[in-house]
Amino acid sequence: MINRRFALKSAMLGTISAMALVMGSSFSAYAANDKLKIGFVGVTSGPAAAWGTSNVRSMQTLAAWWNEKGGVKIGDKTYDIEIVTFDDQKDPKRAVEGMEKMAQEGIHYVVGPNVDDGAAAVRPVAEKNNIIYFPYAFPKELYTAPASNAVLGMIANYQSGPAIYKYLMENKGVKKVAFLAANESDPLSQRDGGVAAAKALGLEVVAQNDTYQNDTRDFTPVLTPIVALSPDLLVLSGVAPANAPLIIRAARELGYEGLISTETAQDAKVLEEGAGELANGFISVGGASTPEIASDTMKEFVDRYTKMFGEYNDESNTKVYALQYIIDTLKANPAAIESVDEYKKTMDSFSAANPYLKGDAKLSYVGTTSFGQKRQLAVPMVVNEYKDGAFQTLFVGTVD
């Protein structure tokens, strides 16, 4: 017998089923495109979180933008881009786990890791599982044969350092240089490369052994003996964005009046908050950051990133490129979606318009001079000078 309670239950069940059908059909309309998964393995927590977070957010911003416009057409298919992320906590063991996760998910293209030891640790996993990865790490052996799966995502310090020192010698009369680095593999190897480049240019290196713990909060004791040496240029090798303003402020407060530079990307807001006007004149390397060279697409990217995450990170001026290169290369050779060997073949001749720079700049793979093969993204080597809360272009260089 049908009672009132049974009738009510049936009606509710019917309504829910109808809603599920409607939602399902509308969802399937959105899910018409296939998914193309691109991975990220890098650091998004701890003191160096800014490095990886700017990577992930750049990728997520681009993916959301492209997906909103209907997806990315590669060959005769259109894909929605899905970013799969893994926080390696700057730990090489975790980085290996992350790369294994990417392999299990069938991902062939991974951005990261952000540091030298992580990038070196994931190499066997990447090579075994046919993964091309884009580290932000500088060891040359990752990019020189027989290695072939790593593609450097930025300008290395041994490429930008000599250009910066030469410019400062010729334009600012720099003669004496001091190096300061965190006691970690990346900054130390960058320092050694910088010291060699400075000596090769004929600069007098007055300090090259001074180091600090990466979690140092007060740099006055670290800088006291260096400032006493009165260098014309203080190079902060591989300095983390969190530490740069603290070092600059401590050096200036101790009376240092020379130049300060680094070969890593920095964030203007962080410098402004941490060091204020004391950071004026600080030289760093960025991407398509300054108004003089940024295209409308770059401006829209910054705008979308800011809307999505509340605040832009200037490091993304460089980090925006990796996903753009991956997708444009796949467009150039759709067979590379399933075959990294096809991707490698395409890299040698690949060329596409650079959407982030004004003019007719091109995207291409470089690195022949440094690595003997094209295993580096050609991102613009924009040497910036910080001034009153913003970066100004000092000069723009290229890498071949």
Add this chain to the structure above:
Amino acid sequence: MEQVIANGLYLGTQYALIALGLTLIFGLMNVLNFAHGQMYVLGGFVTYTIYGQLGLPFPVAVLASGITLAVIGGLMERYLFRTVIRRSHREESTMLLAAATAFFFDAVILLIFGEKQRGVPKIVKGVFNHFGVILPYDRIVVAVIAGLMILAFILFMKYTRTGRAMRALAQDRVAAQLMGIKVDRYTMIGFALGAMLAGVVGGLLVSITGVNSGIGGPISVKAFLMIMIGGAGVAGGAIAGGFILGMMESVGLTVLREYGDVTYLVIFGALMVFLAIRPNGLMGKPWG
């Protein structure tokens, strides 16, 4: 050399203040609060928001940091640590809880305040440059405030009813209870006070060293180092440990700079030898 001593004294004052809160909680509850560094970070971000973003006066912001952390500390004691201590007879349960809260705070802070290093405008401009010593005035102000706070803390613990009750608790919990001291109440006050100290020092130092979401862990490690030197659970030990570590850092970074980053290697080596000789630190005994 004058500069090296000044650097060491300045570092020592801030380190001592960081270690005080940690040692207070340990002395009262035998809990190693791994989340102490994260509390410091949270205090820094509260001051950053109120002073740096909203433009309210710096003292108001530091006060807000202290109050916020005191409330959080009180709640943590009441609803987390007290429950675990009652239900578990294993000491490592509180350690695991403390570690879990540290990870929890790390994640929440990263989520709310983001990954970037944050800083605020200087509270005092100008640099003291006399007698071979260069020290920015804001550091002097912070060091003086920290020194006064350490003094106030010692006087509070020594002469107030609450302070005496907490010292009695740290000395002998059962005896204190038999003497009519409300254990739960004073334990909560002690935990809140320890957390408040972490918040205040985080707020004070954001004006000099800024703050970022990832530094909680390293701050905790340094604080543990200090109380290991001075003796866990002893206020004088935390202060001594802070000054000793500050001076060792300052001297080491000047004298050993030519040999690379060996300062902390030497400090850890010396600590191992020291602990082998005095496992309880310099003043290794409970309060009192």
